Amino acid sequence: MATQYDVVVIGSGPAGYVAAIRCAQLGFKTACIEKWLNKDSKTVYGGTCLNVGCIPSKALLDSSHKFVEAQHHFEVHGIKTGKVAIDVPAMVARKDKVVTQLTGGVKSLFAANKVDGIAGTGKLVAKDRVVVTDHTGNQQELTATHVIIAAGSVPIEIPPTPIDQQTIVDSTGALDFQEVPKRLGVIGAGVIGLELGSVWARLGAEVTVLEALDDFLPMVDRQIAKEALKILTKQGLNIKLGARVTGSKLTKGSKPSVTVEYTDKDGEQKATFDKLIVAVGRRPFTKDLLADEVGIELDARGFIKVNEKCATNIPNVYAVGDVVRGPMLAHKGMEEGVMVAERLAGKKTQVNYDLVPSVIYTHPEVAWVGKNEEQLKADGVTYNVGVFPFVASGRALAANDADGMVKLLTDTKSDRILGCHIIGASAADLLQQIVIAMEFSASAEDIGLTMFSHPSLSEAVHEAALAANGHAVHIGNKKQRH
Amino acid sequence: MTIEIKAPTLPESVPDGTIATWYKKVGDAVTRDELLVDIETDKVVIEVVSPTDGVLQEIMKKSGDTIVSNEAIGSVQEGGASQGKVESAPAATSAPVASNNDGAEAANIISPAARKLMEENSIAPGAIAGSGKDGRVTKEDVVNYLERPATASAPAPAAASKPNPQLSAAEGRIEERVPMSRLRAKVAERLLQASQSTAMLTTFNEVNMQAVMTIRNRYKAEFEKAHDGIRLGFMSFFVRACIEALKRYPAVNASIDGSDIIYHGYQDIGVAVSSPRGLVVPVLRNADNMGLATIEKEIRDFGEKARDGKLAIEEMTGGTFTISNGGVFGSLLSTPILNPPQTAILGMHKIQDRPMAVDGEVRILPMMYLALSYDHRMIDGKEAVQFLVTVKELLEDPTRLILEI
Numbered sequence: 001m002a003t004q005y006d007v008v009v010i011g012s013g014p015a016g017y018v019a020a021i022r023c024a025q026l027g028f029k030t031a032c033i034e035k036w037l038n039k040d041s042k043t044v045y046g047g048t049c050l051n052v053g054c055i056p057s058k059a060l061l062d063s064s065h066k067f068v069e070a071q072h073h074f075e076v077h078g079i080k081t082g083k084v085a086i087d088v089p090a091m092v093a094r095k096d097k098v099v100t101q102l103t104g105g106v107k108s109l110f111a112a113n114k115v116d117g118i119a120g121t122g123k124l125v126a127k128d129r130v131v132v133t134d135h136t137g138n139q140q141e142l143t144a145t146h147v148i149i150a151a152g153s154v155p156i157e158i159p160p161t162p163i164d165q166q167t168i169v170d171s172t173g174a175l176d177f178q179e180v181p182k183r184l185g186v187i188g189a190g191v192i193g194l195e196l197g198s199v200w201a202r203l204g205a206e207v208t209v210l211e212a213l214d215d216f217l218p219m220v221d222r223q224i225a226k227e228a229l230k231i232l233t234k235q236g237l238n239i240k241l242g243a244r245v246t247g248s249k250l251t252k253g254s255k256p257s258v259t260v261e262y263t264d265k266d267g268e269q270k271a272t273f274d275k276l277i278v279a280v281g282r283r284p285f286t287k288d289l290l291a292d293e294v295g296i297e298l299d300a301r302g303f304i305k306v307n308e309k310c311a312t313n314i315p316n317v318y319a320v321g322d323v324v325r326g327p328m329l330a331h332k333g334m335e336e337g338v339m340v341a342e343r344l345a346g347k348k349t350q351v352n353y354d355l356v357p358s359v360i361y362t363h364p365e366v367a368w369v370g371k372n373e374e375q376l377k378a379d380g381v382t383y384n385v386g387v388f389p390f391v392a393s394g395r396a397l398a399a400n401d402a403d404g405m406v407k408l409l410t411d412t413k414s415d416r417i418l419g420c421h422i423i424g425a426s427a428a429d430l431l432q433q434i435v436i437a438m439e440f441s442a443s444a445e446d447i448g449l450t451m452f453s454h455p456s457l458s459e460a461v462h463e464a465a466l467a468a469n470g471h472a473v474h475i476g477n478k479k480q481r482h
Numbered sequence: 483m484t485i486e487i488k489a490p491t492l493p494e495s496v497p498d499g500t501i502a503t504w505y506k507k508v509g510d511a512v513t514r515d516e517l518l519v520d521i522e523t524d525k526v527v528i529e530v531v532s533p534t535d536g537v538l539q540e541i542m543k544k545s546g547d548t549i550v551s552n553e554a555i556g557s558v559q560e561g562g563a564s565q566g567k568v569e570s571a572p573a574a575t576s577a578p579v580a581s582n583n584d585g586a587e588a589a590n591i592i593s594p595a596a597r598k599l600m601e602e603n604s605i606a607p608g609a610i611a612g613s614g615k616d617g618r619v620t621k622e623d624v625v626n627y628l629e630r631p632a633t634a635s636a637p638a639p640a641a642a643s644k645p646n647p648q649l650s651a652a653e654g655r656i657e658e659r660v661p662m663s664r665l666r667a668k669v670a671e672r673l674l675q676a677s678q679s680t681a682m683l684t685t686f687n688e689v690n691m692q693a694v695m696t697i698r699n700r701y702k703a704e705f706e707k708a709h710d711g712i713r714l715g716f717m718s719f720f721v722r723a724c725i726e727a728l729k730r731y732p733a734v735n736a737s738i739d740g741s742d743i744i745y746h747g748y749q750d751i752g753v754a755v756s757s758p759r760g761l762v763v764p765v766l767r768n769a770d771n772m773g774l775a776t777i778e779k780e781i782r783d784f785g786e787k788a789r790d791g792k793l794a795i796e797e798m799t800g801g802t803f804t805i806s807n808g809g810v811f812g813s814l815l816s817t818p819i820l821n822p823p824q825t826a827i828l829g830m831h832k833i834q835d836r837p838m839a840v841d842g843e844v845r846i847l848p849m850m851y852l853a854l855s856y857d858h859r860m861i862d863g864k865e866a867v868q869f870l871v872t873v874k875e876l877l878e879d880p881t882r883l884i885l886e887i
Contacts, residue, residue, distance in 0.1 A: 445595035
């Protein structure tokens with residue numbers, strides 16, 4: 001006898017659990033299927049983000065950042081420590097505790113909202129039927145008026161470096177090292193590669209990042225990317241651009257290692273590492289998810305095809321999060337989950353794909369939203385630039401953390417804010433002010449006319465807005481040449 | 483509750499208008515549909531009535547102020563036994579609302595920069611439709627508003643100021659200085675344009691109106707009875723004669739557009755009418771399909787509307803040919819000015835008994851001078867003359883109209 005639901009959500013990552021909770025809040029009888037088992041073989045919610053993604057990486061980044069601060073940046077404040085050491089297992093255990101707290105939090109939210117969490121692998125067998133196979137092989141069938149697929153994504157593997165989660169790991173493995181690798185190789189200088197490389201570099205690893213593209217962070221504003229490369233290199237990341245990995249050779253034994261073969265502009269190269277992280281991107285996960293008879297269409301890259309309302313080609317079946325097109329970001333998935341839930345209830349919620357903020361959680365953080373200079377030039381838009389470096393911010397100097405800048409781009413004619421790019425401490429939080437402002441079609445002058453607390457890092461945003469119109473107070477003003 | 487009074491939506495060709503006269507002052511009681519204010523545009527005067535019973539609470543735009551489409555000009559405090567419909571919140575007229583709300587509840591919210599810019603440019607709140615979230619007015623909206631194309635014809639600067647006559651007594655001689663009304667200024671400009679940009683000349687002829695007068699005298703009563711009291715005048719004959727002649731001489735019915743000539747396959751006859759505010763030319767559309775009675779009725783209606791200032795803009799645009807009758811005022815002979823982009827205009831004059839030579843004898847005939855002003859760039863002298871001769875012949879022998887010869 002199949003259990004009937006109004007909505008069945010497959011996947012309890014950020015897109016899935018948010019969709020499920022919102023559906024339940026709106027009065028739908030909702031189930032959320034999750035196949036993830038933690039280290040103790042217990043079903044946990046939260047998907048990649050909570051378990052092996054956003055949260056654990058941020059936990060390790062913060063722990064390792066504090067280590068660096070203690071080791072190198074306390075002295076200037078007059079704080080004397082002895083030699084600072086890191087207990088990696090303890091650090092990893094704390095990370096696990098944070099993860100457990102949050103996955104438990106989702107479980108509580110499910111209970112509070114009366115979402116039925118169902119353990120097992122969900123498969124869409126008809127447009128209104130999902131079969132869940134649990135970890136012992138038992139199956140149950142759920143019928144659903146609406147189905148929301150939130151199956152997420154998995155790391156991409158490349159043939160030259162097959163993952164063994166011992167010496168050659170993906171992001172999941174990189175979060176569980178029990179000691180600091182002496183030599184760490186990272187393939188891919190994207191967000192994940194830089195973040196994970198940073199963690200272990202801070203703790204003492206000799207890190208080499210091999211990036212196949214010739215450009216560093218091509219999706220980031222050039223000026224900001226250049227600054228980021230400079231700072232990360234100074235922090236000890238050896239970033240090699242234009243380096244294409246062609247093969248690898250594992251050396252087993254008591255001290256396993258891997259020798260990576262790659263080609264760059266100088267020819268064929270080799271490098272040996274104790275651990276190698278493959279961080280070349282993620283791909284949508286649809287294995288064992290969709291019965292062919294249902295006829296759900298995928299696009300050329302394997303994402304489930306959806307329209308701007310996240311509806312698939314099959315009526316009443318929706319898909320959200322990393323399994324569909326768009327930036328593979330948890331917040332994008334969450335808002336899509338909310339949109340689908342609310343639209344099912346008859347509301348007219350939309351996702352504004354033009355204002356999806358992005359963050360790299362290195363230190364300093366890099367965060368951006370909207371258009372960058374290259375995009376505006378390509379679009380033929382005349383724009384003004386307002387830049388304010390943190391070195392001119394009282395708050396940043398007081399905190400001894402003044403790397404980076406705020407950069408604001410505005411339309412020359414209307415003064416409307418078109419993009420914001422920040423590298424600096426708390427960039428993600430500073431950027432959010434501008435994301436809100438852009439949602440309200442704000443102009444730089446609007447920001448300029450708003451009062452900001454002094455002394456705060458946010459003031460840098462205020463000054464950048466004034467600079468865009470040529471009258472920043474706390475730095476000299478450059479003539480606009482765009 | 484307070485209800486806003488807004489200027490009506492102006493047609494595309496009319497960028498703005500001027501507040502002419504407020505008939506009520508702040509504090510006056512008003513009733514629904516009562517006339518509150520006249521708004522003058524280049525072409526017509528538009529009446530704005532009260533949306534509800536109540537009291538006139540605020541006048542935002544005074545006499546002489548310039549207003550744009552849908553601009554707020556005042557407000558009425560609803561009161562009394564008013565069952566009037568409440569005006570909906572001002573919605574953005576054209577801009578998209580990229581938000582999750584369908585309504586425009588925030589339409590009166592103006593961003594800080596927008597507010598500053600509006601104040602710096604003396605733009606009243608409510609003058610600009612907001613394109614931001616929920617209808618908020620953004621700085622961009624104000625920037626675009628300030629850059630909107632200037633009015634097609636700049637009225638004489640004096641028109642924007644109060645139309646109050648100023649009496650000045652210099653050296654005991656009184657002068658009254660009155661700024662040109664908007665309508666007059668516009669008319670003045672068009673007339674100037676007509677004479678400067680066309681190669682205008684006038685050809686004359688004269689018509690023996692006896693035949694037409696005989697018909698009128700004979701059938702006047704019966705005509706009125708058969709056509710609901712419509713009087714058989716001269717204009718219907720003039721119009722029909724012109725239509726017939728225009729068919730035979732299409733160049734006279736044509737318009738110039740840049741370097742192109744447009745030959746119209748229809749006749750839209752403008753009939754110049756004098757109104758208390760000035761000269762206006764309502765148009766008889768597809769006049770060829772109109773019988774004498776219809777023509778007389780239309781002209782009578784135009785006259786009434788012009789007198790009451792109720793002519794609609796659509797009634798006055800276009801026209802392929804114009805007839806002007808100065809005879810009603812006693813003009814014997816004149817040279818009418820062209821009505822661009824038309825290429826010709828016919829002036830009719832006073833019918834006056836004159837001694838004429840007929841078959842070697844002197845007879846007294848009711849004669850009328852005809853004057854055809856035409857654009858020589860378009861129309862040859864020969865065509866113009868022959869057109870006029872045709873009109874004359876058709877009027878002198880109306881049977882030709884029936885026979886189409």
